[in-house]
Amino acid sequence: MKRAPVDRARALVSAFEAGILVAAVVLCACALLPSPARADDGGSLSTAHILDAMTSTLRLESVTTRVSGYDQYGHGFQAQGGPTAMSPGSERLTVFEPQAEFVMSQGDRITHRLWLPADVVTNASPDAIDVMSSASRHVEAGSIDWTTTYRANRELELAMRNGVHLENPFRSWASGLGVRRSFADDGTVVAGSVLEVFDWFDRFQIDGHRVDHTDRSGTTGSVSLTQILTPTTVANVNYGITVLDGVLGNTWNSVPLASGGRGPELLPNRRIRHALVGRASQWLPWNGALRLYYRFYADDWGIVANTMEGQLLQRLTPELYFGTYYRFHRQTGAYFFTTLAPLDAPLRVADSDLAPLDSQTIGGKVVMDFPMTGRVRALHLELECERYVRTNDLHATSVSWATGFRF
């Protein structure tokens, strides 16, 4: 009975796969077409121009830091440590998440963005008897992500991104390319990107014993169109596809079995995911703005989701505005999701993230931008609080603070 939505999702997937390949080729061809010459343009993709730009000195344009904290409560059947083997275990955790971003220019054409996010997670399933009880009592993780953008001319930008993620039982490398082409004085912008991610991590048994190493890869492609519709309205539509291959679980999540006790998750070795996103911003006459977001998602594991978000922002002074937002997300579950699996099930998962669920987020933020004199041209401050609630026993509260300097 649960197979029907999967078949529909797979049919959708096949059509999209063909479409995205054509779209990516057309986009790249359009982006590289010669554009009409301009008096102030003078750009090109020649080696001499690129090398000339690279020999310029670096100039720091901005530094932004953000510190966020999460406090999460809940239970999930993938975690052990409940009152019985059949009971869901704790998903209680706290997260401390500092980030830093440095933006540097190198001449007139090259911009570098260095992004350094980190995570400190504590109290993850402290009472569990699985690997979470030891490996995740205190986990520290960090990434280095470097994106270089080359502006070939007023209309065309090329970007290259590379990153590495380090975590106790986990390593990940990412590399990607992007192209952005504007038309009609930036009234229309078409962009596309590809990103390849390779993960290499330890494989565990559900009782916490480390077995060996394993891996997976993910390839993501996306195309987007942004259009200024009126002097007060701008909109964007984006389509992305991700193909994941390899071991797609963390290897220590478990599934309650009908025969008693628990067994490991059994997952497919491939997952193809599609997301179609629409965004719009509308200026409001009372110095405010309304931002709308809609996302449709489907994958070949049978998950179909709809997500909607609205943000209402109000400017109080030239330096200060505040905003409130509400997000609603509804998803169906993976076709092999279960909280009590028969022993002979070829696929099984009890992860509460893959269950049918609704989630709601409500939040607010205050943003300040002060002009400065001297070396620092502007100071950016932002405080944000939000509450996240999921229908299958999970809720979290987060607070985030950002400080930015523009030079």
Add this chain to the structure above:
Amino acid sequence: MRVARRGPLAGVLLAVALSSAGCASVPQNRRARLADPMMNLTDEPLDAARRQKLYDTREGAAGGDGAAAGGGCGCQ
């Protein structure tokens, strides 16, 4: 599921609407409102990354918005 079926249709309609609107260009000197940071289509990059991670690690259907997708299966 009725809402789910309408999702791709809504996306196609939005794309068509955006494409047709591209024929009428808004001149630079009438874009002052659009320059306000409140009008940005996406959040400030570090805030967007924070929120993306919040959802990626709690919803199996998160991700794929032009960034690396994952979540819900230990894929982060």
